[in-house]
Amino acid sequence: MKVGVTKEASERERRVALVPDSVRSLTDREGVEVLIESGAGDAAGFPDSAYSDAGATVTSHDDAAGADVLLAVSRPSGEEIGGMKSGQVLIAHLDPWTSTETNNALAGAGVTAFAMEAIPRTTRAQAMDSLSSQAAAAGYAATLLAARESGRFWGMLTTAAGTIRPAKVLVLGAGVAGLQAIATAKRLGAIVTGFDIRRAAWEQIASLGGRPLELDFIPDAEGEGGYARPLTDEENEQVREAIGENAAGQDVVITTAAIPGRPAPLLITAKAVEGMAPGSVIVDLAAETGGNCEVTEPGETVVVNGVEVIGPLDLPAELPGHASQLYSKNLENLLDLMVGEDGSLEIDFGDDILDAACITRDGEIRGERTAR
Numbered sequence: 001m002k003v004g005v006t007k008e009a010s011e012r013e014r015r016v017a018l019v020p021d022s023v024r025s026l027t028d029r030e031g032v033e034v035l036i037e038s039g040a041g042d043a044a045g046f047p048d049s050a051y052s053d054a055g056a057t058v059t060s061h062d063d064a065a066g067a068d069v070l071l072a073v074s075r076p077s078g079e080e081i082g083g084m085k086s087g088q089v090l091i092a093h094l095d096p097w098t099s100t101e102t103n104n105a106l107a108g109a110g111v112t113a114f115a116m117e118a119i120p121r122t123t124r125a126q127a128m129d130s131l132s133s134q135a136a137a138a139g140y141a142a143t144l145l146a147a148r149e150s151g152r153f154w155g156m157l158t159t160a161a162g163t164i165r166p167a168k169v170l171v172l173g174a175g176v177a178g179l180q181a182i183a184t185a186k187r188l189g190a191i192v193t194g195f196d197i198r199r200a201a202w203e204q205i206a207s208l209g210g211r212p213l214e215l216d217f218i219p220d221a222e223g224e225g226g227y228a229r230p231l232t233d234e235e236n237e238q239v240r241e242a243i244g245e246n247a248a249g250q251d252v253v254i255t256t257a258a259i260p261g262r263p264a265p266l267l268i269t270a271k272a273v274e275g276m277a278p279g280s281v282i283v284d285l286a287a288e289t290g291g292n293c294e295v296t297e298p299g300e301t302v303v304v305n306g307v308e309v310i311g312p313l314d315l316p317a318e319l320p321g322h323a324s325q326l327y328s329k330n331l332e333n334l335l336d337l338m339v340g341e342d343g344s345l346e347i348d349f350g351d352d353i354l355d356a357a358c359i360t361r362d363g364e365i366r367g368e369r370t371a372r
């Protein structure tokens with residue numbers, strides 16, 4: 001079996017799907033060959049020589065793109081999909097629930113496509129869960145971005161020129177990204193408050209040294225599969241009001257709230273932004289799905305009343321080395337389910353992980369949610 005990795009299609013993407021350590025593990029297996037497009041790992045800090053030393057063949061784009069199994073970080077372009085062979089396997093983040101065009105193109109080209117977003121979030125699949133590994137990178141990168149932009153020390157500082165009080169940071173949404181943001185802000189010395197509508201998250205916030213904002217007038221909103229359920233309009237209104245009041249006393253707000261398959265919930269209104277002190281910073285991790293803050297512009301920084309509101313896109317790509325390392329391990333674990341003893345490709349669609357993750361096969365779109 002040949003496994004291929006090409007340079008990512010998007011200019012902004014600095015991650016690479018396989019790092020040399022994973023290449024070594026794969027090529028140690030009988031019958032597995034790895035083809036890497038020259039320069040594919042450069043932006044993540046992995047030169048061609050590291051791949052050759054690990055046992056890969058460093059080659060042209062077309063050669064790598066023609067492998068039996070093509071691995072990528074993000075969705076390939078239409079042109080790339082057009083160049084794929086029928087029966088070829090693709091594994092990547094494919095935005096399967098919002099990118100109808102990509103789904104149709106993959107099905108049309110006869111590609112057997114696995115979307116990393118569609119891997120079930122079960123205990124057995126945890127080691128393949130790139131939503132978690134990349135959310136952790138996003139939460140960390142968002143906090144460093146907020147720290148840099150805030151223009152202040154985050155920890156307390158006692159100096160001959162006076163004492164600096166610690167920064168106050170509010171993190172909204174305490175899933176994987178939010179908890180990582182809380183942990184990172186604490187390590188920098190800030191006073192951290194965290195909020196989530198799932199009560200189970202309150203204990204997790206406290207375990208990281210954060211103070212949970214316990215809005216207990218809202219019933220626990222934990223829904224199917226441990227995810228949050230959408231709040232009612234009235235509940236949303238109450239939450240926004242309480243958050244607006246709290247945000248007014250914070251130096252930094254990092255927002256990460258999401259409901260799977262829906263636009264991001266609005267948590268910080270324009271009025272709440274105006275209520276914050278000039279010089280405060282908001283980093284909105286939900287910018288890509290509509291934003292948790294009313295004034296967020298995806299991919300832009302806007303300043304309202306002296307408050308800087310940043311809507312970053314592709315935050316995991318800000319940590320290309322480690323984000324690639326974790327993603328590569330997720331892929332290695334997923335590939336383990338597909339490689340036979342002799343190194344040939346053996347996909348058992350009776351396996352619940354492979355069945356759920358496969359979104360196109362034999363010209364058909366698979367899975368109710370993807371089809372919808």
Ligand SMILES: NC(=O)c1ccc[n+]([C@@H]2O[C@H](COP(=O)([O-])OP(=O)(O)OC[C@H]3O[C@@H](n4cnc5c(N)ncnc54)[C@H](O)[C@@H]3O)[C@@H](O)[C@H]2O)c1
Pocket residue numbers: 120121122123125126129131132135172173174175176177178195196197198201225226227228231239256257258259260265267
């Ligand atoms: N393999 C696994 O078992 C596994 C892996 C990852 C996550 N999970 C679970 O999934 C859940 C969420 O994980 P995620 O980080 O992917 O979630 P996510 O990225 O979908 O959402 C981020 C957070 O936003 C919160 N949120 C939604 N609406 C909100 C609102 N109006 N106000 C404040 N917060 C709001 C959610 O509760 C969630 O914690 C957690 O329970 C986590 O333990 C399980």
